[in-house]
Amino acid sequence: MSQQKQGEQEVSSFARLSDRESAPLHEVVKRHISESILMGQLTPGMVLPSENALAADFGVSVGTVRKALSSLTTEGLLMRRRKTGTVVTGWAPLHNLSYFFQYFRLHGRDGSLVHSHTTLLDYQTGPASEYEAEKLHIAVGATVIRLKRLRKIKDAPTMHEQMVLAAERLPDFPTAEHLPPLLYRFLLEKYGVRVAAVREQITAVLANEEDLKLLELSAPHAVMVIDEVSFDQSALPVILAHHRFSTDNYIYVNEIR
Numbered sequence: 001m002s003q004q005k006q007g008e009q010e011v012s013s014f015a016r017l018s019d020r021e022s023a024p025l026h027e028v029v030k031r032h033i034s035e036s037i038l039m040g041q042l043t044p045g046m047v048l049p050s051e052n053a054l055a056a057d058f059g060v061s062v063g064t065v066r067k068a069l070s071s072l073t074t075e076g077l078l079m080r081r082r083k084t085g086t087v088v089t090g091w092a093p094l095h096n097l098s099y100f101f102q103y104f105r106l107h108g109r110d111g112s113l114v115h116s117h118t119t120l121l122d123y124q125t126g127p128a129s130e131y132e133a134e135k136l137h138i139a140v141g142a143t144v145i146r147l148k149r150l151r152k153i154k155d156a157p158t159m160h161e162q163m164v165l166a167a168e169r170l171p172d173f174p175t176a177e178h179l180p181p182l183l184y185r186f187l188l189e190k191y192g193v194r195v196a197a198v199r200e201q202i203t204a205v206l207a208n209e210e211d212l213k214l215l216e217l218s219a220p221h222a223v224m225v226i227d228e229v230s231f232d233q234s235a236l237p238v239i240l241a242h243h244r245f246s247t248d249n250y251i252y253v254n255e256i257r
Helices: 025-038 051-058 062-074 130-136 183-191 209-214
Strands: 078-081 085-088 106-108 117-127 143-153 156-166 195-206 222-232 237-245 250-252
Touching: 025 051, 025 062, 025 183, 051 062, 062 078, 130 156, 130 237, 156 209, 183 195, 183 237
Parallel strands: none
Antiparallel strands: 078 085, 106 250, 117 143, 143 156, 156 237, 195 222, 222 237
């Protein structure tokens, strides 16, 4: 610590990765570090342990750690300093593609990152409509999984959304009782499906009865609507989603870098 510059602090050790982690190891290491930064556990100026120490902590090779750190450096969360090491920059991105589906896209009006709590309202399986089949590139009538969720910030309902997935691509998909809140991360870890692109259509409309009820709004009230399709690394559509939310207290941020 005596060799660290003033204001810099070395971070504590990371936990070893679980044997159940099925995503590429450098992606998992990257996620663990980036989440620690975005959640404020690693603050600006902190110095990460050496690559050898991180490899020992995570239980992976030095090459795996180096690949993860290089990616985080390119994205701006870390920087390399001679004689110091790898330092947390404090320049956490608003949303580059790596974090687009891991973190809530509504921010405080000052641009601050906010965290939401997700409640599953409905879980159904059924035959795909013509629209769903077209968007997901599956046959009409093929089984799809439909999820209806409500997101709250500080116990205040802020967004409700419906997500549709092709069941044939997700064997042994969890039941409602075991569905993880971070769905896109789950797809990466369970199925190796990484979201690589997204296509959005954004509109503003007057709130309908469901909006007024779920978001606890008074009519008339405008809501923002996002219809999106996310694609995996092979350009195959993964999730068809429909989001509706109020921007009274929050702003929508989508920065792809």
